[in-house]
Amino acid sequence: GDSVTQMEGPVTLSEEAFLTINCTYTATGYPSLFWYVQYPGEGLQLLLKATKADDKGSNKGFEATYRKETTSFHLEKGSVQVSDSAVYFCALSDGQAGTALIFGKGTTLSVSS
Amino acid sequence: NAGVTQTPKFQVLKTGQSMTLQCAQDMNHEYMSWYRQDPGMGLRLIHYSVGAGITDQGEVPNGYNVSRSTTEDFPLRLLSAAPSQTSVYFCASRSTGGSGYGYTFGSGTRLTVV
Numbered sequence: 001g002d003s004v005t006q007m008e009g010p011v012t013l014s015e016e017a018f019l020t021i022n023c024t025y026t027a028t029g030y031p032s033l034f035w036y037v038q039y040p041g042e043g044l045q046l047l048l049k050a051t052k053a054d055d056k057g058s059n060k061g062f063e064a065t066y067r068k069e070t071t072s073f074h075l076e077k078g079s080v081q082v083s084d085s086a087v088y089f090c091a092l093s094d095g096q097a098g099t100a101l102i103f104g105k106g107t108t109l110s111v112s113s
Numbered sequence: 114n115a116g117v118t119q120t121p122k123f124q125v126l127k128t129g130q131s132m133t134l135q136c137a138q139d140m141n142h143e144y145m146s147w148y149r150q151d152p153g154m155g156l157r158l159i160h161y162s163v164g165a166g167i168t169d170q171g172e173v174p175n176g177y178n179v180s181r182s183t184t185e186d187f188p189l190r191l192l193s194a195a196p197s198q199t200s201v202y203f204c205a206s207r208s209t210g211g212s213g214y215g216y217t218f219g220s221g222t223r224l225t226v227v
Contacts, residue, residue: 034215043203044156046215089155099163100146100171101205101216105155 002027006090006104013080013111021075021107023064023090031092033057033066033073034101038087047075047088080111115139119204119219126194126226134189134222136204143209145187146216149173149200156203162187194226 007022025033032051036044048057053068062077073090090104120135138145146161158171160179168179176198178190187206191198201223205216 036218043218043220044205045218049215098207098214099144099169100158100161101156102158103148103155105153 002031002092002094002102004090004092004102004104006088006107008105008107010108010110013109015082015111015113016079017111019075019077019080019084019109021088021090021109023073023075023104025071025073025090025092027071027092030068031094032098033064034091034093035062035064035073035075036089036091036103038089038106040086044089080109082111082113085109085111117204117206117217117219119202119222121222122220124222124224126191126224128194128196128226130194132191132194134191134202134204134224136187136189136219137185138187138204138206138217139185140206140208140217141184142206142217143184144216145181145204145206146171147177147179147187147189148203148205149198150203150221151200159189159202191224196226198224199226200224 003026034049035047037047038044048059050057050066056065064075087106089106091101117138143164147159148156150156157173162168162181203221204219207214207216
């Protein structure tokens with residue numbers, strides 16, 4: 001079945017460092033891909049998304065490109081801030097209808113000043 | 114402008130008790146889902162619904178029951194709580210259309226079964 005694999009955490013960075021969180025997927029068909037963020041004690045918020053190959057999703061300085069050839073959707077940010085400390089989840093929609101999401105296990109990011 | 118509302122936020126149950134986790138959305142979304150979040154496991158799908166009167170099982174449905182009598186509400190019932198059901202539960206919804214529409218999540222219910 002469909003699945004998502006993302007890099008194990010935690011990831012610890014200093015403020016203004018470059019961030020990459022790797023995400024690869026296995027799916028039949030052409031799923032849409034998402035990154036969600038969860039701040040401490042809160043629910044999940046949609047960070048960005050891409051719906052077809054070579055699409056680039058971007059938001060709040062984060063970006064990710066849908067790479068069909070490598071089945072990847074890596075999250076990047078050029079300069080992280082302390083406020084970016086959170087858990088990041090990569091996810092895909094299941095099938096064309098997208099009735100539900102399949103998540104990776106999450107990557108904890110901790111940014112220090 | 115409430116979005117997805119989950120109640121209660123916290124709950125402690127004794128083994129064998131039953132309870133219902135409430136989920137309501139005011140965005141007229143057809144698709145709704147329940148997930149549980151456990152450390153190191155990410156979010157796993159329990160049940161989902163594509164409209165009133167239509168529900169289906171996800172990855173981890175055992176011990177849970179759902180129904181969808183209205184578009185707005187999608188309650189999750191624990192039939193006989195077990196310690197293995199200690200988790201954080203999230204409800205989510207989205208509109209119909211292509212799979213590129215993102216889900217909106219509630220703030221979660223933290224359940225402890227003792």
